[in-house]
Amino acid sequence: MADVATADQLDDTVVSEPLDLVRLSLSERVFVKLKGDRELRGRLHGYDLHCNLVLSDVEETIYSLDPETEELKTVVKQSEMLFVRGDAVVLISPPQRT
Amino acid sequence: MLFFSFYKTLIDEVVIVELKNDMSVRGTLKSVDQFLNIKLDDISVLDEIKYPHLSSVKNIFIRGSVVRYVHLPAAVVDTTLLEDASRKEAAAQAAKAGGR
Numbered sequence: 001m002a003d004v005a006t007a008d009q010l011d012d013t014v015v016s017e018p019l020d021l022v023r024l025s026l027s028e029r030v031f032v033k034l035k036g037d038r039e040l041r042g043r044l045h046g047y048d049l050h051c052n053l054v055l056s057d058v059e060e061t062i063y064s065l066d067p068e069t070e071e072l073k074t075v076v077k078q079s080e081m082l083f084v085r086g087d088a089v090v091l092i093s094p095p096q097r098t
Numbered sequence: 099m100l101f102f103s104f105y106k107t108l109i110d111e112v113v114i115v116e117l118k119n120d121m122s123v124r125g126t127l128k129s130v131d132q133f134l135n136i137k138l139d140d141i142s143v144l145d146e147i148k149y150p151h152l153s154s155v156k157n158i159f160i161r162g163s164v165v166r167y168v169h170l171p172a173a174v175v176d177t178t179l180l181e182d183a184s185r186k187e188a189a190a191q192a193a194k195a196g197g198r
Contacts (some may be wrong), residue, residue, distance in 0.1 A: 017195075019101060023188050026181045030177075046180040048100045049191055054180060083101070083168040085134070088118075094147050 022047050025094040030055070033090040037063040042082065044092075051086035058082045104180060105130040106175045115145040115160060116143070123158070134162035169197045 015021055025044050032040040032053065042055030060082075062075045108127050115136060117123045123146070125138030139157045143149045152158070 018190070019188060023185060026184060027177070037157075045175070045177040046100065046104065046184045048184070048187060052101050052103070054101075054170075054175070056175075063177075079167075079169050081170040081172040083166070083170060085165045087163065090164055094181065 019047070019049065021094060022051075022075075022092050025092070028095045030095065031093040032084065033093075034084070034088045035090060036088070039063075040082075040084065042079075048086070050077040051089040051092070053086070053089065053092070055082050055084065056080060063094075099132070099135060100166075100183055102130065104183070105134065108170065108174060110175055111171055115165055115169070116167040116169065117160070118164050118166045119144070123152070123160070123185075128157070130163075134165065136162065136165070136168075138159045149173070164181050 013024070015024065022044070023082065026047075028044060029041065030044045032042075032055070038065050039061045040055060040058055041061075042058035044053065044055055046052075046054035058079045058081075060077045060079065061075070064075070066073050067073070105127070109129065111127055112124065113121055113122045113127050115138065121143060123138060123141050123143055125141035127136065128139045129137045137157065137159050139154060141152065141158055144154050146153060
């Protein structure tokens, strides 16, 4: 186990634990799914082990059902710099690589 | 500890804290602790008509766990520094896990 950790420090492009995928997404645009039917798209600048995040140029999409018509409603909000508390984070998806 | 240090660099800046009950509060960040509890001065609630409860309150303590977002002024955030600090924190965590 100790050997694996040392190898990671030498080669910082290796994905050996889940959060390494997030680390490799730093300064890239990511997709974040949150509790409460919310989604974020923005550039990732910071994260920690709780999945607290800092994103810039964020587009937040909130999905909700209209209580009367049962129709799906989406609200989109923009924010230039956003701290996201980790306990609401469901998943973080890195940018598409070709 | 990364975001604790990060918040300390934002002290005296005006931020908007969005809570998990959908209420948003704008105020000057005065202090922060290890749980990311926040103290705000000169506060105003964004939707006063919907949330009139705090209209006479000047400064508040917010428990870290009820925060959903904090909207920050982009100009005061050094994104390169934050990215490097995140990598460093990740390396420190990996070293800790490896030594176990």
